[in-house]
Amino acid sequence: MLFAFDDVQCRALAEAHGTPCFAYSAAVAAEQFTALRGVLPQRVRLAYAVKANPHPGLLARFAALDASFDCASLGELTRVGALGLPPGRTFFAGPGKREAELVAALASGVRVQAEGWEDLARIDARVDRETAVNLRVHPAFDIDEGSRIIGGSGPSAFGVDEEDVPALLQRAAGLRHVRIRGLHVFAASNQRDAAKLRAIHGAVLELARRLHEVHGLVFEQIDLGGGLGVPYAPEETPLDLKAFGQGLSELLARHPWFTGELILEPGRFLAGPCGVYLVRVVRIKESRGTRFAILEGGINHLIRPLLTGQPFPVKAVGQGAGELPYTLAGPLCTSLDRLGEVRLPGLAAGDLLAFGTTGAYGLSEGMTHFLSHPVPPEVWVD
Numbered sequence: 001m002l003f004a005f006d007d008v009q010c011r012a013l014a015e016a017h018g019t020p021c022f023a024y025s026a027a028v029a030a031e032q033f034t035a036l037r038g039v040l041p042q043r044v045r046l047a048y049a050v051k052a053n054p055h056p057g058l059l060a061r062f063a064a065l066d067a068s069f070d071c072a073s074l075g076e077l078t079r080v081g082a083l084g085l086p087p088g089r090t091f092f093a094g095p096g097k098r099e100a101e102l103v104a105a106l107a108s109g110v111r112v113q114a115e116g117w118e119d120l121a122r123i124d125a126r127v128d129r130e131t132a133v134n135l136r137v138h139p140a141f142d143i144d145e146g147s148r149i150i151g152g153s154g155p156s157a158f159g160v161d162e163e164d165v166p167a168l169l170q171r172a173a174g175l176r177h178v179r180i181r182g183l184h185v186f187a188a189s190n191q192r193d194a195a196k197l198r199a200i201h202g203a204v205l206e207l208a209r210r211l212h213e214v215h216g217l218v219f220e221q222i223d224l225g226g227g228l229g230v231p232y233a234p235e236e237t238p239l240d241l242k243a244f245g246q247g248l249s250e251l252l253a254r255h256p257w258f259t260g261e262l263i264l265e266p267g268r269f270l271a272g273p274c275g276v277y278l279v280r281v282v283r284i285k286e287s288r289g290t291r292f293a294i295l296e297g298g299i300n301h302l303i304r305p306l307l308t309g310q311p312f313p314v315k316a317v318g319q320g321a322g323e324l325p326y327t328l329a330g331p332l333c334t335s336l337d338r339l340g341e342v343r344l345p346g347l348a349a350g351d352l353l354a355f356g357t358t359g360a361y362g363l364s365e366g367m368t369h370f371l372s373h374p375v376p377p378e379v380w381v382d
């Protein structure tokens with residue numbers, strides 16, 4: 001589903017809340033969660049990646065469905081902390097953890113994903129009892145991704161390079177309290193092919209097996225990160241959830257040495273489909289053969305198409321399909337402010353556009369301070 005709200009709902013939301021605005025459907029978010037949960041083996045835990053969209057309504061809805069949470073900043077830890085969850089339901093990852101963030105995470109029993117020796121040593125210096133952490137490893141196997149989100153298999157700011165793990169483990173043997181009890185490998189992004197996910201996750205489990213057999217590591221958890229994809233265009237097929245769940249079951253069966261739990265940290269899959277961004281056309285401009293629709297909002301609210309080359313689907317509310325080519329521009333003072341090259345019906349000033357699948361990496365990634373436009377309201381529709 002590309003649009004969580006039909007044209008009548010989009011129009012009503014725009015009239016009630018003004019434009020630009022974001023609207024999130026609680027029902028669609030819950031459907032995504034329960035559909036995914038429903039195909040997963042018991043031993044797989046779902047930890048929502050808060051970065052995708054930290055809206056409190058979304059967090060509360062997922063918490064009620066028994067989600068765990070993957071946080072990457074003190075701000076996210078604080079938002080999840082406000083849910084009052086029992087310990088053990090929150091993870092904290094990030095290549096540049098600041099002191100206050102680490103202290104807050106350790107104080108509240110959050111499981112830290114250590115990104116290298118510095119994290120291990122800093123945690124060891126701050127705790128006075130045995131503390132389990134997960135080690136994030138940047139794998140040596142090829143990372144096949146369609147965008148630049150993970151950064152491929154070359155140099156990386158994330159985790160410890162796989163080839164450096166043996167040396168790190170030797171150093172870690174001298175730590176007083178910190179014990180590596182989990183592995184974290186994130187090697188997929190917006191992947192809708194269940195077979196590819198199966199292959200990536202299989203490679204992660206093989207890496208875990210090597211670390212177990214060669215270095216004697218015992219893993220309570222293997223965290224496979226996020227990366228489950230969603231369609232952004234009518235011709236894109238959704239992830240085959242049944243095949244995906246089956247793939248994970250087969251992997252668990254193939255690795256009987258591993259008796260812990262698998263963690264998945266989807267952000268886009270859980271939050272993307274529930275969101276719509278509503279924005280009006282300010283004016284139409286023809287320039288040297290190009291027809292621009294200049295909108296009330298642009299990359300200050302939706303920067304993802306510019307960063308990744310993945311456009312969000314868009315429709316002209318109440319007008320049906322159309323075939324006129326438009327370059328969608330925002331109101332900012334830069335020609336980087338583009339939301340896509342699209343085909344829409346004939347547009348005029350005041351027309352309402354809806355960008356679908358903007359529940360993830362929409363406003364949370366926008367450049368909201370640039371040009372000091374008002375921050376759009378986010379409407380939680382329950």
Ligand SMILES: Cc1ncc(COP(=O)(O)O)c(C=O)c1O
Pocket residue numbers: 049051052070093186188189190225226227228265266267268269
């Ligand atoms: C550590 C970690 N986990 C999970 C995610 C969520 O990824 P996605 O939204 O593609 O599922 C990200 C995204 O950047 C991440 O960095």
